[in-house]
Amino acid sequence: MSIDIQRLNQRLASAQPSATYRIMDRVADRRAQGAKIISLCAGEPDFDTPKHVREAAIHAIEHGHTRYTQVAGVRSFRESVAAKFRRENGLDVSWQDTLVCNGGKQVIYNALAATLNEGDQVIVPAPYWVSYPEMVQLCGGEARIVMCDAGTGFKLTPWALAAAITPQTRWLILNSPSNPTGAVYSETELRALAAVLLDHPHVLILADDIYEHLIFDDQAFYTLAQVEPRLAPRTLTMNGVSKAYAMTGWRIGFATGPRWLLEAMEKLQGQQTSGASSVSQQAALAALEGPKDFIRESRSAFQARRDLMVTLLNDTPGLECVSPAGAFYAFVSCAGLIGRTSPAGRVLHTDEDVAHALLDEADVAVVHGSAFGLGPYIRIAYALDDASLHQACEAIRAFCTALR
Known part of the structure; x- marks a missing residue:
């Protein structure tokens, strides 16, 4: 045998x-x-990584910020994250409405792992970041790919979204600016997508805003829960410091969303990796609160x-x-x-x-x-x-x- x-x-x-x-x-x-x-x-x-951020990390090490942290993140950093969402995205959130993870990828994975069951579908506009469909599959869901070619500027249209939603749809993942295309959704385009989503209250939305600060030609950035606050109770807005502050190796991502979802993600993270690096959180705090040059x-x-x-x-x-x-x-x-x-x-x-x-x-x-x-x-x-x-x-x- x-x-x-x-x-x-x-x-x-x-x-x-x-x-x-x-x-x-x-x-x-x-x-x-x-x-x-x-x-x-x-x-x-x-x-x-900006000098003042590196110096904050050194200061954290020298002053003993080298221990385990709360799974959801250090409160001072979570307060800074909430302030960022209020200041830059117009989201009315407090520090209790935030979660800190070991990179932006963990935010997304935890959200999917905490909510997907067999047979659940996740709408993924293509072109997509390579990890989206694989994470959906690993978490037991089915990625429902919606093609968005050059004719639509590589962006999801409200008609394509409406056609893709089924009773099994659990999530829509929306990435703006986009990896791999660099496409950016305007306020008008997001409002059109929001109008469709309002008709389907069973669909959660994951807004991957990690490239938020890399928008060109003086365009403004908008995120879905900002342009349509009625979607906020079922939207997870994800961001981090990796792209905006050249901190990819520091592994800090964060999110805001409904507390029931954040609590489930925190529970999962507590049995998985626990809290993010204490030193990296202090450095990320300096990034969010420091100069923006x-x-x-x-x-x-x-x-x-x-x-x-x-x-x-x-x-x-x-x-x-x-x-x-x-x-x-x-x-x-x-x-x-x-x-x-x-x-x-x-x-x-x-x-x-x-x-x-x-x-x-x-x-x-x-x-x-x-x-x-x-x-x-x-x-x-x-x-x-x-x-x-x-x-x-x-x-x-x-x-x-x-x-x-």
Whole structure:
């Protein structure tokens, strides 16, 4: 009698690893072999964490803020989070209406794990962040993908939303600005979606606002519970410090929403990771309460990089790039490359072929758009200095020009 000791949880066994991290692993392997790769796949700012935030972390260490914290977060930080939601998003919340997690990803996972049962559906507009459908599946739900192509600006329309809702719909996940497209929902567009949601009181809403401060061309940012307060009792508004303050490695995410949901998420987190890092919470508090020069400066830098990338990519044979309104990603159509053959003899049948060929033959790493639910596209993260971006685009152009 044989025993299958390597048997895995069925949900985990059927889940897919992150496509972004798979590409990053390939980059690490190539670099270990001596290749000089320009990586345009990592979703994190290339700037250092602001000095006053780093100093706050050092102060916290030197003054003994190195112990366990409450699962839901240190009260002083939760008060700062609530003040942020009131000040920047017009949400009437107190510190008791907040939860601090180990990164924004844990906020989303905890919300889904705390609420999904077998047969529950989660509406996920595509293109989507690669982790949304996998987290839904791991938590026992079914991701109901709604395609949102270039014709709608990669955004969910009220008609598509209404058609996707069923009696089994438990959540809608809405990400603005979007990873991977940089699409941003206007106040008018959110109001139109809210009108649909008001007719379906069984649907919860998860607003992933992690790129909130990276919006270009002087556009204003709006979140769903802000434009339609009647949805607040069933909306989880998620944010964090990773993108706005270049604090990806500090692992701090936070949310506000109905207390019954936050209490369930806290209960789950208490048996999972417990509270977030005490030092990181003190640093994040300094970020939220300190000067905002860094946000303005980094946003300006990213906007200039966006303009550079859009120009260079649209000058490349076979590529088309719509100017993104936010975040630091360009979602680039590579339809003009499909079916062609690379200088090394690789036939480009798919956008994934394009991504691997660029890495192997041009020493530039990008992520294929089909990993985000829509091909043939490639996602390019322009969170690098201008010289590196110029070099990467020159290499991409040389590759595309040499195709036959």
